[in-house]
Amino acid sequence: MAESQNIEYKESWRDEYLKWICGFANARGGRIYIGIRDDGRIVGIPDSKKLLEDIPNKIKDTMGILADVNLLERDGLDYIEIIVNPSTYPVSYHGEYHYRSGSTKQQLRGSALTEFLVRKTGYRWDAAPVDGIAVSDLDIESFEIFRKEAVRTERMTKRDIECSNEELLEKLGLIAEGKLKRAAGKNNL
Numbered sequence: 150m151a152e153s154q155n156i157e158y159k160e161s162w163r164d165e166y167l168k169w170i171c172g173f174a175n176a177r178g179g180r181i182y183i184g185i186r187d188d189g190r191i192v193g194i195p196d197s198k199k200l201l202e203d204i205p206n207k208i209k210d211t212m213g214i215l216a217d218v219n220l221l222e223r224d225g226l227d228y229i230e231i232i233v234n235p236s237t238y239p240v241s242y243h244g245e246y247h248y249r250s251g252s253t254k255q256q257l258r259g260s261a262l263t264e265f266l267v268r269k270t271g272y273r274w275d276a277a278p279v280d281g282i283a284v285s286d287l288d289i290e291s292f293e294i295f296r297k298e299a300v301r302t303e304r305m306t307k308r309d310i311e312c313s314n315e316e317l318l319e320k321l322g323l324i325a326e327g328k329l330k331r332a333a334g335k336n337n338l
Contacts, residue, residue, distance in 0.1 A: 152252055155179035158187055162200050162229075167211055172247035172254040173233035174214055174240040175265070179249060184228030193226030200229055212240050239269045282329050284315045292317065 152158055155177065157169055162183050173179035183204075184194040194200065197220055205218045208231075217232040239246060246257040246265065257265050292314050299305040310317065315324070323330050 152187060152189075154249065154251055157181045157252075158185040158189065159183050160186055160192055161194060162196075162204065164207065167207060168242050168245070168247045168256075169249070169254050170208055170216060170231065170233050171212055171240050171242040171245075172249035174212065174236040175246060175257075175269075176235065176249040178233050178235040180233070181231040182228060183231070184226065191223050191226050191228055193228055197227035197229060204229070204231060212242055214240055237269075239266055279329055284318060284329065287314070287329075289314075 155173075156179060157173075159166055159181060160183075166181060166183075169181055173181070183200065184197070185191050201218060201220050205216065208214060208216050208218075214233075214236060216234070217230075219230045219232070221228050221230050246262055248255050248257050248265065255261075296310040296317075299310055300307050305320075309320065312320070318324050318329065323332055
């Protein structure tokens with residue numbers, strides 16, 4: 150088996166390979182083999198038993214996903230197979246989003262990250278609900294300015310704005326699932 154979009158060979162384990170696992174999870178899934186050279190020759194790994202325990206824990210602890218980690222043997226040499234299933238939600242590794250494309254791992258940034266998040270979640274970054282922020286945390290003056298400008302520009306009527314700040318945010322579609330959307334704190338009032 151040669152390296153491909155879904156297969157990656159590594160001679161030995163390094164924690165940086167968690168980024169490859171993240172990339173596979175965000176793409177179509179894949180397999181990483183530890184103890185195999187790029188040319189497909191098995192070289193084995195001396196610490197296979199320890200890695201068999203460490204790798205699944207590192208995957209779960211850093212990304213919150215599970216992967217099958219299997220100890221394999223050929224010609225007296227141990228090597229490890231890590232099977233990563235595609236995730237239905239975006240997976241990050243220490244706040245970074247990686248993606249497997251072709252035989253490369255790419256860190257997603259800027260518009261590529263935005264496009265990826267929209268594709269995976271179905272909504273834009275600014276529409277995502279945010280934990281830990283309440284309507285009372287928002288700037289009161291911003292609400293007053295918004296109300297004044299909404300009436301002045303005829304975006305809303307005086308009757309529309311005569312409500313609590315929370316009701317106003319609901320009318321504007323800035324509350325989802327009982328939580329403020331990220332856009333509510335981005336000067337969109």
